[in-house]
Every structure is written in C-alpha cells, then in structure tokens.
Amino acid sequence: xxxxxxxxxxxxxxxxxxxxxxxxxxxxxxxxxxxxxxxxxxxxxxxxxxxxxxxxxxxxxxxxxxxxxxxxxxxxxxxxxxxxxxxxxxxxxxxxxxxxxxxxxxxxxxxxxxxxxxxxxxxxxxxxxxxxxxxxxxxxxxxxxxxxxx
Numbered sequence: 001x002x003x004x005x006x007x008x009x010x011x012x013x014x015x016x017x018x019x020x021x022x023x024x025x026x027x028x029x030x031x032x033x034x035x036x037x038x039x040x041x042x043x044x045x046x047x048x049x050x051x052x053x054x055x056x057x058x059x060x061x062x063x064x065x066x067x068x069x070x071x072x073x074x075x076x077x078x079x080x081x082x083x084x085x086x087x088x089x090x091x092x093x094x095x096x097x098x099x100x101x102x103x104x105x106x107x108x109x110x111x112x113x114x115x116x117x118x119x120x121x122x123x124x125x126x127x128x129x130x131x132x133x134x135x136x137x138x139x140x141x142x143x144x145x146x147x148x149x150x
Contacts, residue, residue, distance in 0.1 A: 036061040036124040039114060043106040049136050051105030052082045057132055058109050062117055070117035081105055
C-alpha cells in the first residue's frame with residue numbers, strides 16, 4: 001500500500017558496520033502513492049459493461065487526486081457518449097457496433113482524460129477492482145432480467 005524506503009535502523013540492525021560508514025545516506029519515507037484503479041481496469045469495465053462504467057471508475061481516480069474539473073468533464077462526456085451510442089445502435093438496429101464503440105470510449109477515457117488530468121507517468125498503487133465489479137454486476141442484473149421477461 002505504501003511505498004517506503006528502508007530506515008537507517010533496519011540497515012544497521014542487519015549490518016552494524018554501516019554505522020561507521022561515512023558514505024551511508026539516511027533514507028526517509030518516500031512519497032505515499034495514491035491508490036488508483038489502473039487503465040486496464042477502466043478498459044475492462046468499459047468493454048464488459050459500458051463506457052459509462054469505465055467513466056465512473058476514472059471519476060473515482062480523479063476524485064482521489066482532487067481533479068473536480070476533470071470529474072465533471074468525464075461525467076458529461078460519458079453521458080453524451082453513452083446516449084449517442086445507444087441512439088446509434090438502436091437506429092442501425094444492430095449490436096455489432098457495441099464492442100467497437102466501447103473500445104473507442106475506453107481509449108478516449110484512458111488516452112485523453114487520464115493523460116490530461118492524471119498524467120501519463122503517474123505512479124500509483126493499484127486499487128482492487130473487486131468492489132466496483134460487484135456493484136456493476138448488481139446494477140446490470142435488473143436490466144438483464146428485464147430483457148428476458150420483457
């Protein structure tokens with residue numbers, strides 16, 4: 001969870017002669033890395049569920065980093081994109097475009113919004129995807145049931 005360098009005491013316990021070594025550098029605690037969902041998790045949720053689910057995951061990351069403006073932009077994008085996707089698929093009367101459109105949505109979320117608001121080279125601890133997966137399945141189940149009984 002937290003990335004920490006060794007303390008001087010740990011090193012000296014293992015090797016006491018380091019106390020007399022002038023070249024010894026005292027290490028301090030490094031920056032605590034934020035726990036974020038990875039780009040892979042955002043892509044997986046966008047593909048398996050929908051772009052709007054991937055957007056919610058990204059918005060959680062942006063909230064953790066204090067990017068309010070980014071969260072609002074991701075929310076607006078995901079609502080417009082998902083609405084446009086539903087209209088397109090419905091008007092063409094085909095579901096063949098669902099996965100390609102979800103892939104495109106994931107690419108936009110990761111390559112534009114992630115890179116813009118979190119940065120390409122951000123270091124972070126990977127957050128478990130289990131809780132959002134359980135929530136997403138719970139949200140999707142009523143829709144699947146409604147499709148079978150409608």
